Each structure stands twice: as structure tokens, then as C-alpha cells.
Amino acid sequence: MGGILFKNVYKSYGKTMVVDNLTMSVQQGERLILLGPSGCGKTTTLRMIAGLETVTAGTLEMGGQVVNQVEPGDRNVAMVFQSYALYPHMTVRDNITFGLVMQNMPEAEVDDRAQRALAILNLTGLEHRLPKELSGGQKQRVALARALVKQAPYFLLDEPLSNLDAQLRQQARTELIKIHDLFKPTMIYVTHDQVEAMTIGHRIAVLNRGVLQQLDTPDVIYKYPANTFVASFIGAPPMNLIKGGFQNGLLHIGDSRLEVPSAWQQLLASQSSVYMGIRPEQCILSSEGAITGKVDLVENLGGRRCAHVRLGDGQRLLTVFAGERPIPEGTTGVTFDWEHVNFFDCRTGMNIGRFNAAESSVA
Template identity: 50%
Template structure:
């Protein structure tokens, strides 16, 4: 099997730990995204897979074998770097086929593969140009072609689209998915861009300060984040996180109180520290001019115009932190009193001390499992066949 397994992997430079006790399996043929802010250890993790970084401790398995001491060239990987890493003195053609010639592949097979990737990545007519004569998007496609033409079992990408403009990134993302669906390599993609992670990945591993915070499908990462960091990192604008109190089935936010729905009470009662934070995504905060049983009051501070929607910043009564809500129309004015209705199906509860999620009611987990079930990608088709992930009924893995 062309899977990748990390067992208690640590990467450190002296006392500086870059990756801390990483345990993870990357399944054969899947698209896994390593997502996180700069310095979280995601690129180092990718380079350990490639053999470009030594492992301080622990074991890395590929094809069922420990590869800690296996040289980079013997691991059967293709890699696309952030800075393209093209040979400036070579033509597009020679950059693409350099690795194949180094492995003494037959000329007929080299030409066949070259023609295939030139057509796939729209590089026809550019074969004799040097990198300096290409645009940024063209250089990126050459770097991708050089990796794809090897048809390796493992396809590794280190922020390959970060130097492209928005339109090129959109097209390149589609090309990457198309390439993966054609050859089905085990693909590991490093990025700090949540949009790339959510659109390209079948599963997303969120890393923070050298630790893996969460490993799950994009929909579960968004709908059931494992920690406050995951909740804030995914989504734009990021999730509202507000300190609150809970007692006898009542949730107090500032000096306002609402009755917590029964499905949430066992979860709230089990909080280890007894200190709580509530999470509400801006797009799930519904504004109204009239109060309801599940609303809290606030005053509009200011409004941001995003073009197709509006971000409304609200000072919640009795609470120091502000809350943002997304509106498509009927936008309130600054200074106006407004009510924020809380949909308990879209609520998130966290332990304020550990910053970990307290979990989700069975009803919400069923809804999210159903959402994944009907997704068309290959990873979710595996769930329909009763794979390991389906057996866990869509619960997130928090490490």
C-alpha cells in the first residue's frame, strides 16, 4: 500500500521542537492537506516525507516499510516547491524530462509522457523557452509538469500556488485535482490558505505550534472544529468566540441569559474545567429587530461592505468582546440596538481552559455525517462502503 504513516515522529533542532509527537496516517491515493500558519511545522513534515529532513525520533513508514534512513531518490516521490526550482539554463522540455533521463528511461516513453503533460497543462508551444521567458503561471505549470511526468506513487506540494494571482490560483487548483483524479497518487499538499485546503483536500490536517490539532474532512473541520484555534483558523471572517457561564441548563453571555437546548446540556455538564467559551460563526448569527427566546442583545458598532454581503460588528450587552454577523440585506445602522438569534444546531462549545471542543450532540453529528455521505469525492465514496472513517460516524480526530 502506498500510504504514509507517522509514529511518534519528532523533529527538533537542539531544544527547538518543530514537529512534536506526530501520529498520522495518510491513506493511499488520497489528497491530504497540511494546513496551518507559518512556523507550525507543516513544510517540515512534508520534507520529512520527501527525505529532505532527518527525523529526530519516531518512525516514518511508506509502503509498509520504515524509511527513516532511506535516501530521497529511493522513496519514489515527486515534489513541487514554492519557488518552482527550475533549471534556468534549460528549456521547458528539458526541465520536464530531466528526471526521466536521469533514470535512463527509454526515449519513446519519455516523449509519450512529455506530450501528455504538455497537453494536460497547456504548455504546447513553450517547449523551447527558458524559464526567464515565462510568466509566473507558466513556470508553475512547468514545475507541476516535471512532477507529474514521473508518475510517482507520492505527489508532494509545498505551497505551490502562493506566488500566483487569484485567477491563476483558481485555475491551478482545478488542474491539481484533475491531475490527481487521473493518476491517483498519494498527494500531500502544504498550504496556509484555507480556501485551497477546503477545495482541494479530501482530508485536512490542521497544525499549530508543531502539533496536529485536527485531522478530518473539510466539512467536519468547518462544522465541528476540534479546538478554538481550528474554529478561528477556518472561515472568513473567523468564528466569534465569546466567554460564557453555564449553570442549571442556562447559558449566560455577558449579563444576558438564554436557556440551552436539552441536546447540549450533557455536553456542557461534562466540561472538565467548568469554564466555557461559546462559538458562533458570523454567517450563522441571524440578526433581528425583535427578541426571541434564543437571542442576545447588542449595539451595532460599525458595518463593513464586502460587495455581495455586509459584516456587522456588534458590542454585546455586558460582554467586552465584540461579535460579527454577516448580512445579505436589511443592514442595521451603527448605534442601532439589534438582537442576535442563536441557532443551537450551529453552536460550538469549548473548554475555556484547554481550548478544546466539548463535542457535539448526536443530532448534529448525524447531520454532518450525512453531508459527507453525499459528497461526490472518492474519500466519501469510501465511507459508503463501510470504511474505518464511516464506522466512527463522522467524529473528528483530535490529537
């Protein structure tokens, strides 16, 4: 019984609403990512689970028990803070085992847990160093080890990798997944980094201004974002959102007229204007493309290139392609598969729906 359930949870500071009517469940043993921009309420949500913030209204359950009034020390959670929060006067080993010693755990058990955590996180040989003698990556691993030795059913992480460089972050992501696969706690991980979210999470909860925008697997959120915020937040570069008019089965974008597949026509019947969402990697530069424009800028992404195509009405459409592919000059076209298209309501920003991929055709 290690699941977590939010039922209409609110958190406010005075008149400022930080978490607004949050309802979601976290399955026992899963890795759930709380993803969103700064100030969206993700850390506050994590701290409510830990008991470091009170619930203003609603119900928070852990393991089937309502914990609104349960003290942090009685919730049996292990937490890794963004700042690591290591004791500067204690050695690596003492930092890792301090919580266990305070619980009067038998010395043999403390030693066993400490040695196992040191080995798992490649800290063997650093036991007697002080935090000031460690690199950023080593400090991060000590903080993880301190949480790991507790062997709690809940593992809470607040942007633990944000202080590391790109290479260390990649290594640390791999270590986190291995740790979870080994102990299988219910893991809640806060980040604003979509790469971390996509690679670590079983599911992702996307938050914005305290409101849950979408809760689903990484693949579903990437392919079928619930609204324009999720579409623009997930992806590097983000999804193209091109505004167009819809009339008599045709989508008008700039100087282009696109015949919409019949399956989409049924879903768009009540719309006069929509945002067409298409991922840059699903757009192909082609002289025969249905959407026409001019290449304004090409960004070098290493093994890939990102071309900025300016459409006739001034909108921009991004395409990502292999670095060795030639880039057409002057007026060009963009083609795509309707199977990869999302349409969003211009007024609400919500995803209008999906259509049968078997009925798709190439634009």
C-alpha cells in the same frame, strides 16, 4: 501500497522542537492537506516524507516500509517546491524531462510523458521557452509538469500556488484536482491558505507549533473544530468565540440570558464558564434575537456584508448576511440555531462535544 504512516514522529533542531509526537496515517490515493500558520511544522513534515529531513525519533512508513534511513532518491516521490526551482538555462521541455533523462529512460517514453504533461497543463507551444520568458502561472505549471511526468505514487507540494494572484490560484486549484483524479497519487499538499485546504483536500491535518490539532474532512473541521485554535484558524471571517457563564441551565453572555437546550445542559453540567462558538454566517440580525448588542461596523464583502456587533460586556460577534439585506440601527439582537453551536472548555480550549440536533431549538 501507497499510504503513509507517522508513528510518534519527532523532529527537532537542537533544543527546538519542530514536529512534536506526530501520529497520523495518509490513505493511498487521497489528497491530504497540511494546514497551519508559518512555523507550525507543515513543510518540515513534507520534507521528512521526501527524505530531505531526517526523523529525530519515531517511525515513518511509506507503502508499508519503514523509510527512516531510506535515501530521497529511493523513495519514489515527486515534489513541487514553493520557489518552483526551475533550471534558468533550460527550456520548458528540458526542465520537464531532465529527471527522466537522468534515469536513462527510453527516448520514446520520455517524449510520450512530456507531450501528455504539456497537453494536460496547457503548455503546448511553450516547449522551447526559457523560464525567464514565462509568466508566474506558466512557471508554476512547468514545475507541476516536471513532477507529473515522473508518475510517482507520492506527489508532494510545498505551497506551490503562493506566488500566484487570486485568479491564477483558482485556476491552478482546478488543474491540481483534475491531475490527481487522472493519476490518483497519494498527494500531500502544504499550505497556510484555508481556501486551498477546503477546496483541494479529501482530509485536512491542522498543525500548530508542531502539534497535530485535528485530522478530518473539510466539512467536519469547519463544523466541529476540535479546539479554539482550529475554530479561529478555519473560516473567513473565523468562528465567533464568545465567553459566557453557565449556571442553572442558562448561558450568561453580556446582558443576555440564553436558555440552553437540555441536550447541551447535560454536556455543560461540569462547566461554570465556556466559549460558545458559532459561525458568522449562522448568526442572524434580528430585533427578537436572544443576544443583544449594537452594530459598530459593517464590512462590504461584495455580495455579502459582515456586521460587527458589540455586546454589553465589550465582546464582539460577527454576522455575515446577504448584501441587500437592511441593517438595523442602534440596539439589535442576534439569533441562531443551537444545531450550529460548538462549546469549548475555557481552560483547555477543547471542544466539549456534540448534542442531538433533533433536540435543538432557535435562540
